[in-house]
Amino acid sequence: MKKGIRTYLVTGLLVWVPLGITVFLIGFMVDFVDRALLVIPEQYRPDTLLGFHIPGIGLLLVLIILFLTGLLAANFFGRKLVKLWERALNRIPLVRSIYSASKTFAEVVLTDSTDSFKEVLLIEYPRKGLYSLCFQTGTNLGEIQSRTGEQVVCVFVPTTPNPTSGVMIIVPRKDVVSLDMEIEEAVKMVVSLGVVVPHWPGEGLDAVAERISDNNKPEQPAVAKDWPQP
Template identity: 40%
Template sequence: MKKYLIAGLLTWLPLAITVWVLLWVLGLMNGMFGTVLSVTQAVFPASAREGLEQLRTIPGLGVLVMVVAMLLTGVFVTNIFGQWWVRQWDTLLTRIPIVKSIYSSVKQVSDTLFSSSGNAFREAVLVQYPRQGSWTIAFVTGKPGGEVAAKLPGEHVSLYVPTTPNPTSGFFLMVARDQVTPLGMSVDEALKYIISMGVVAPPASASASGTSLPEEADPNRRG
């Protein structure tokens, strides 16, 4: 019985989690559509509010409207006129107390993670963590800057070390560049490896076949 229960669980669990994530995304988009609709109803006269309320009952309309809105927004902000409006909007929000701290932080993180010119999560590496001789997979998120970079000797990289099986939480490290070992696997393959707790190992790539782990310094070794 135990064997059959585990086999059934392993069959249905990936599908159940996938459906749960999709339902969460759909619920979030429908919630955003509902908020926009409520604001719109407050602007229109009472005679038109009843017709707008009927839009809530149409299945999938909220998701469709939000996807179209994001596409149109992307088209708008990629031209010169749209970029000027984005700069004005950013300037306005960065002058509002409390709001500027939250907005600026979220914008910097989102620009780093999702911008095509950024280098976040573009490279998977091996690093010794949490102690010497213990290796884990990490992702390069950039290089230290400002006062931190001035205090660090030599070249360092910023790393994100995800936890398993939930990679959305993890640790932020700044490590010397020569202490990390680049991997030939893609970021997607590395994430699968982490989420599966090492069960789903990606195939060894040709570029990584000649890459070896850095040797630790042996105080008893004579040159």
């Protein structure tokens, strides 16, 4: 009885906790953007112009600004302006490093222009016999591919529970194992410290253990046949 009550309570928490966190974060983001509008002179604020307060108006304005910026940067004239802006930022030592790293990260995460994070792999890392989840980030490695003399891939091994940090490793293609799980499923597994494991319809743990046990059994010696007497 107690076990059943505990199960129902945990199930209820699993339903409400993610929903509560989502609502809290969205509310925090909307409130944060609305407060950012306080830097605008009072006579030009949306509340003053409209005559009443609209929750989330700041977030709406940010989305509109992002859309207009993207629309401008997508044409020839806009691209020229962006290049001039980046050229100016690249002349400032500290700003140049931060901006360059931020731009590279944004391009990898927000665009589909590369084949990064398109496949979940398994490699033996940090030593032989230990396995780590990783994401393939590139296959066309140019000079590295030529110097190694074999097909290699670039992978990103995330840390847990924060998958945004990790290490980049270049490994031979023959040493990686391709997995069927989706990128999102692998990220959930990393964040949950391995507690949330994606469902896989293949053979279960018992079948794998039985197969390994059969492979490790010593071979039986051949039994001599009883030949008929002449």
